[in-house]
Amino acid sequence: MQIDTISAIATAVGEGGIGIIRISGKQAVDIASKIFQAKNHLPMRDIISHQATYGSVIDPVNSTIIDEVLCIPMYAPHSYTREDVVEIHCHGGSLPLRRILELTFKAGARLAEPGEFTKRAFLNGRLDLSQAQAVMDIIRSKTDASLRMAVGQLEGCFSDKIREYRHQILEMIAHLEAAIDFPEDDIDEVATDEVRDNIIILREEMVKLLKTGKTGRILREGLETAIIGKPNVGKSSLLNLLLNENRAIVTDIPGTTRDIIEEYANIGGVPLKIIDTAGIRETEDIVEQLGVEKACSYIERADLVLALFDFSREISSEDKQILALLAKKEALILINKSDLEAKLDIAYIKSVLPNHKIIEISTISEAGLPELETAIVDMVYSGQVQAEEGAFVNNVRQIEALRQTDEHLEEALQTIHREMSPDFIVIDLRSAWEKLGEITGDTVGEDIIDQIFSQFCIGK
Structure with missing residues (x-):
C-alpha cells in the first residue's frame, strides 16, 4: 500500500483564504514538478526542504495556469509521514482545490484513504497508535x-x-x-x-x-447534560446563560420548549453537551407530550442532570415526579429564582435526595453560577490532577x-x-x-x- 503516492485536500470543505493539497510518497516530488512552476524557475528537486516557493500550478496538457500558489517540499524522513511530502498552498475555493487535486491524480498520485497520512506516520514509526x-x-x-x-x-x-x-x-x-x-x-x-x-x-x-477513563472520555466527547424541570422554572434561561447567547426561546408561557435543544458549552474547561428538555408536566397537547416523553428518556441516558426547581413556588406533583427520576442519577439540584421570596420546601428535597448537592442560583443576577461551575468541574475530575490530563x-x-x-x-x-x-x-x-x-x-x-x-x- 505504501508503494503508492497519495494526494488529498488537507483543509476543511468550504471557501477560505487558503486551501492545501498534500502529496505523500516516493513520487511526491516528481508529481509536484509536473504541475508546479516556480517563479524563479528553480527545479523542484533543487528547492530546499521545508522552504516555501512562490509559483503557479499549470495544467501540463494545455499550459493553462490554474492558480498562483506556494509549494513546500518536505523530504523524508523529516515530514509528517516520514516520506517525501509536498504541500501546495493555493486559494481556498473549491474549484482551484479540486482542479489541482485532479492534476496530481493525472500525474501519478491516487486519492488518499481516510486517515492515510496519519496511518503512514504510524506505520513508519513517527507516531504510536495512541498518539x-x-x-x-x-x-x-x-x-x-x-x-x-x-x-x-x-x-x-x-x-x-x-x-x-x-x-x-x-x-x-x-x-x-x-x-x-x-x-x-x-x-x-x-x-x-x-x-x-x-x-x-x-x-x-x-x-x-x-x-x-471517565474523565478522559468526557473531555474527549463531552459531558452529556440534561436540564430538566417543570415549565417556567428557568431551564431555557439557564441554557442561554451557560452558552452566553440567546439560543432558546424564553417566555412566561408554559410549554414553550417542546422539542429537544442540544448545544455544547465550555464550563471550566469541561465540554458540556447540554440538552434543554421540554418542561415535565401533565398536558393534553400531543406535541408537548412527545417532548415530555423525550425529556424523560434523556434523563436516563445523561451523564449529568441539572434539575431546576423554582424558589418562589411550593413543591408540586411535577417536582415530586422529577425528584423520583433523580434517585439513581448523577445530578445537581439547582434552586432557581433565589432572589425571590422563598416558598419552596428545600428541606423536603434534602430528605428525598440526601446525597445530592443543592445550589441556589438566579439566572437573572447570575448568582450561584461560579459554585455551579466548580461543582461540575469537581464532579468530572473526581479529585484527579488536572495538569496530568495528557496521561488520561x-x-x-x-x-x-x-x-x-x-x-x-x-x-x-x-x-x-x-x-x-x-x-x-x-x-x-x-x-x-x-x-x-x-x-x-x-x-x-x-x-x-x-x-x-x-x-x-x-x-x-
Whole structure:
C-alpha cells in the first residue's frame, strides 16, 4: 500500500483564504514538478526542504495556469509521514482545490484513504497508535482542557506510562526466566515472591490510570447534560446563560420548549453537551407530550442532570415526579429564582435526595453560577490532577485493553498462589504485556489499525 503516492485536500470543505493539497510518497516530488512552476524557475528537486516557493500550478496538457500558489517540499524522513511530502498552498475555493487535486491524480498520485497520512506516520514509526488517535482528538477538541489532553497524548504522556508498564512486566518475565534457566541456583521462590509484590504494585498503578477513563472520555466527547424541570422554572434561561447567547426561546408561557435543544458549552474547561428538555408536566397537547416523553428518556441516558426547581413556588406533583427520576442519577439540584421570596420546601428535597448537592442560583443576577461551575468541574475530575490530563485514558479501546491487562495480571497472581511453575506465570505476564502493546500499536492486528484510521477525515 505504501508503494503508492497519495494526494488529498488537507483543509476543511468550504471557501477560505487558503486551501492545501498534500502529496505523500516516493513520487511526491516528481508529481509536484509536473504541475508546479516556480517563479524563479528553480527545479523542484533543487528547492530546499521545508522552504516555501512562490509559483503557479499549470495544467501540463494545455499550459493553462490554474492558480498562483506556494509549494513546500518536505523530504523524508523529516515530514509528517516520514516520506517525501509536498504541500501546495493555493486559494481556498473549491474549484482551484479540486482542479489541482485532479492534476496530481493525472500525474501519478491516487486519492488518499481516510486517515492515510496519519496511518503512514504510524506505520513508519513517527507516531504510536495512541498518539495517532490524539491527532483526531486535537481536531475535534471543544475546550482548552480537551485540547490539553489531546496534545499531551500526542506528545506521548500516555504512551510513556504504557511503555513503562510494559517494561516492568518484561523485567518480571526476565527475572522468572532466569530462575527457569538456572534451577541449580535455587532462586525460584525468591524470584516468584518479588514478581508477586511487583504485580500488586503495578495493578495499583493501573487502577489509578483506569479511574481517569471517565474523565478522559468526557473531555474527549463531552459531558452529556440534561436540564430538566417543570415549565417556567428557568431551564431555557439557564441554557442561554451557560452558552452566553440567546439560543432558546424564553417566555412566561408554559410549554414553550417542546422539542429537544442540544448545544455544547465550555464550563471550566469541561465540554458540556447540554440538552434543554421540554418542561415535565401533565398536558393534553400531543406535541408537548412527545417532548415530555423525550425529556424523560434523556434523563436516563445523561451523564449529568441539572434539575431546576423554582424558589418562589411550593413543591408540586411535577417536582415530586422529577425528584423520583433523580434517585439513581448523577445530578445537581439547582434552586432557581433565589432572589425571590422563598416558598419552596428545600428541606423536603434534602430528605428525598440526601446525597445530592443543592445550589441556589438566579439566572437573572447570575448568582450561584461560579459554585455551579466548580461543582461540575469537581464532579468530572473526581479529585484527579488536572495538569496530568495528557496521561488520561480517553477511549473505549484503551479502557478495554487496560482492563484485560489487569485480568491477566490477576491470573498471574492466582498462578503464583497455586504454587505453579514459573513457566505458567510467564505465560500470564506475556499475555498482559501483549495486551498493553495493543494500546500503542506494538502488538495490534491490521484489522484494528484499519478500523481506527477509517474514522479520520481524508486529508489527515
